[in-house]
């Protein structure tokens with residue numbers, strides 16, 4: 001099918017840059033479509049040929065506050081004149097402290113009384129959580145769920161457990177980690193759908209109850225695994241089992257955090273508290289920044305036990321403070337909830353019109369559309385997903401993949417209803433094209 005589906009090719013300058021890229025950039029980046037970025041503003045991106053695109057990707061859930069955000073630009077410019085890097089590993093500095101204070105104000109209990117470790121990327125924030133738990137508990141194992149993505153450095157990769165083999169293949173052996181199924185309501189991995197919660201919780205408790213597991217790492221809404229929203233009782237059950245067996249709960253908020261699901265942390269939607277939160281992507285307003293926030297009892301490690309050169313970087317912290325203040329002042333969580341609910345309603349209607357759409361799901365502006373070849377067998381429609389992504393790019397809409405055959409919608413949280421409609425109109429026309437090509 002994909003061979004019969006012809007996407008609009010990128011412009012001449014884009015083709016030239018892609019050629020140059022191929023010569024010098026390593027091949028491990030999994031690019032799905034041919035978009036060459038030139039500049040961004042608000043909800044829009046321009047490619048090197050001057051074509052404007054509506055952004056439903058936000059640089060993988062990074063640009064929550066929109067591109068070229070004036071508050072962040074102003075803060076970074078002001079800091080540029082004072083100093084870019086201090087060396088927070090060896091000396092104190094005002095901005096990283098101010099950033100941590102601002103971040104803690106956004107955190108739910110008990111993390112609002114916690115302490116922060118600073119780094120530069122999602123995988124580093126998970127790595128820090130892993131080491132913190134290991135140092136505190138000395139337990140040999142950690143646990144994560146099927147479909148989880150926690151990053152690509154070796155500690156985080158040991159926790160990553162998506163269906164796709166490409167991230168882990170060839171990197172064995174991993175650090176000791178146990179896994180059990182995540183309650184995915186569409187695929188019901190632990191029994192028939194109504195028993196997804198109990199079935200998965202049973203297997204989960206069996207995996208952690210022998211006293212050998214120090215922490216459970218969970219994305220309350222799975223990201224790379226396919227934008228999967230579990231039932232509330234599942235997340236609550238995980239917390240209860242952790243309490244029963246003295247296991248810490250680490251909430252990986254790298255993708256779902258920073259108001260993307262309506263609340264600052266996605267775990268808050270489930271009425272569940274975390275012992276650790278890993279935050280990155282949107283927290284720096286587009287500048288690399290990450291934070292591992294934990295309850296004080298997990299922050300007893302000695303000086304030098306964990307540190308880095310760039311954590312607390314002054315430009316990143318200036319950007320982070322501005323981004324956090326903008327998110328709160330502009331009530332981006334409320335907008336994410338309102339526009340997300342509206343988009344889900346429209347997508348449900350699309351699902352009724354297009355057989356290829358097996359499932360539509362989401363929380364706030366973290367929305368997944370899973371494509372299947374057959375609604376009964378639920379066989380993933382991988383080629384169809386690729387066709388929609390490249391067709392959309394040609395029509396001026398940037399989308400991303402997630403999981404095996406899910407289209408991911410994660411626009412900047414500043415999106416208006418009109419922009420949401422424009423994007424969904426383009427998406428619908430892609431499903432129409434796809435029907436014609438099948």
Ligand SMILES: Cc1ncc(COP(=O)(O)O)c(C=O)c1O
Pocket residue numbers: 060121122123124126149150151152219223224252253254255256280281
């Ligand atoms: C939930 C989650 N954790 C960790 C990571 C790793 O983040 P990074 O790519 O910044 O290392 C990602 C990246 O997509 C993620 O979605």
